[in-house]
Amino acid sequence: MATEPSSDSDLRIVEALEEYQRSSLDVLRDNRGNPEAAVKGLVDLHIEWTAGDPDLARLVAAGRHGAMAGPLGPRLQESNGRWMGELREWLDHERESSQLPCGSLAILHAVVFAPTQEISKLWLAGLLPRGLEDYRRPLADAAWAGITASGR
Numbered sequence: 001m002a003t004e005p006s007s008d009s010d011l012r013i014v015e016a017l018e019e020y021q022r023s024s025l026d027v028l029r030d031n032r033g034n035p036e037a038a039v040k041g042l043v044d045l046h047i048e049w050t051a052g053d054p055d056l057a058r059l060v061a062a063g064r065h066g067a068m069a070g071p072l073g074p075r076l077q078e079s080n081g082r083w084m085g086e087l088r089e090w091l092d093h094e095r096e097s098s099q100l101p102c103g104s105l106a107i108l109h110a111v112v113f114a115p116t117q118e119i120s121k122l123w124l125a126g127l128l129p130r131g132l133e134d135y136r137r138p139l140a141d142a143a144w145a146g147i148t149a150s151g152r
Contacts, residue, residue: 010067013060014076020049021083028090035100038090039147040140043116047136050120058124061117101151111146115139 027045031038050057068076087105094100102108116139123132 007071009059009063010070010072012056013063013067014072014079016056016060017064017076018079020045021079023049025083025086025090028087032090032093033097033099035094035147036144038094039112039144042112043140043143044136046113046116046120047132047139050124051132054124057120061121061124100147102147104150107147107150111150112143115142 023045024042027041028038031041067073084105087108091100091103091105091108095103119128119135119139120132122128123135128135
């Protein structure tokens with residue numbers, strides 16, 4: 001029987017997600033005008049974030065939905081809204097400057113964040129034959145290929 005996460009766990013999850021969001025926006029800002037480096041940097045960030053603190057990554061993966069449903073849900077919703085707004089601004093800027101072939105937030109999530117999160121979850125569960133770092137370049141290359149293909 002699963003137990004409800006404690007409010008301390010929820011706070012830790014929310015704070016970790018807020019820091020992750022800030023870090024991802026830093027990647028985009030640091031690579032403004034170079035969307036390929038930004039997209040690949042987002043993959044790098046997630047791999048480094050997961051490998052850097054696997055226990056926290058497991059906590060976030062297992063408890064993020066519970067934290068959203070709890071008393072800290074409004075804070076997390078607000079943070080998510082700001083983050084997604086800044087992702088949209090970045091996408092719009094890069095698309096308008098002819099640097100990015102695709103400006104869809106849904107595509108960005110589907111081809112950059114989702115595969116990287118899934119590989120990370122498999123690694124955290126001990127289900128990959130190699131270390132997480134071995135998947136970094138293939139994931140980054142696939143993310144960029146997905147972004148460029150989706151803009152055709």
